[in-house]
Amino acid sequence: MERREVAGLLAYMGRLDPRTMRSDQHELRDQIEQWHELLGEVPLATAYGWDARDAIRAHVLSSPYPILPVDIARKWTKHSSDRLARHTDPTPAADPDDPHAWRAELLGTRHAVAAGQRPPHESRALTSDNPHPDLAARLRAIGSVIPPAIRAELSRYRPARAAREAAAVEGRPDPLSVRCEWCKAPEGEPCRARRTDLDGGARGNARRAxxxxxxxxxxxxxxNRQEYAA
Ligand SMILES: [Zn+2]
Structure with missing residues (x-):
């Protein structure tokens, strides 16, 4: 915050909470000096959701005590760390063989996000529609976003999926590859244990193991039909 921004902020605060108003010119100058010293690093407002006036207004509405610079500093710190928590480092445009430039760009982006000069970069590179060409090639090679070792670890928690994969590997028939004519479970979905009460209403619809x-x-x-055809 610039000194004149601090003065404007104090005037705004005085309107909302007259106890904080300084009528004496010397006292007012001291107050501006003090706030500027303490809040020099905190912006008055950013284009991405921060406004020190909102912090003052919220404080006046929620606390009977006059607002102190520390209240605003604390709110700014929280705002800033929330933004950083949502930020995923985008791949720098710098040459990856130049570690200094690479690092400088990464840190620069993080600082800009923390300072509220740019929005957090929320990366969804792996799940978005268009993965990076290198990534697409690697995915084709591995065959899955889940590496085989992890997949084996996970199989304990996904018994139905594990059974299907085991059936495919061993060439056994996979029941989930067809629709169930008994419970009408569609292809790929596990069978359901449907229980009906005497009136014909549903009492349960649990997945069957x-x-x-x-x-x-x-x-x-x-x-068998497939093998016969082949
Ligand atoms: Zn079924």
Whole structure:
């Protein structure tokens, strides 16, 4: 904040909370000096959601005590760290073989985000529609965004998926590759244990750990047809 911005802020504060108003010129100058010394690093407002006047207004509405510079500094620190927490370092445009320029650009971007000069870069590179060409090639090579070792670790928590993958590897029929004619579970979805009450309303719709036997028969028939055709 510039000195004249501090003066404007103090005038605004005086209107909302007359106790903080200084009528004596010397006292007013001291107050401006003190606030400027303490809040020199805090911007008055940024284009991305920070305004020190909002902090003052919120304080006056929520606290019976006169606002102190530390109240504003604390709010700014929180605002700034919240933004940094949402920030993912974008890949610098600098030459990756020049570590100094690379690092300087990374830090510069972070500082700009923390200072409220630019919005946080919220990266969704892996899940967006257009992965980087290098990444797409690597994905094709690995076949999945989940590396095989991690996939094996996860299989304990995804029994249905693990069973399908094991079936595919061993050439056994995969029941989930066909629709279940018994419970009408669509292709890829596990069977449901539907229970109905006496009036025909649904009482339960839990996923079954194992598919209905008739679905396995359908999948076996489908697999045999495929092998016969091949
Ligand atoms: Zn079923």
């Amino acid at each position: 194992t598919p209905h036997p008739s679905r396995l028969d359908l999948a076996t028939a489908a697999l």
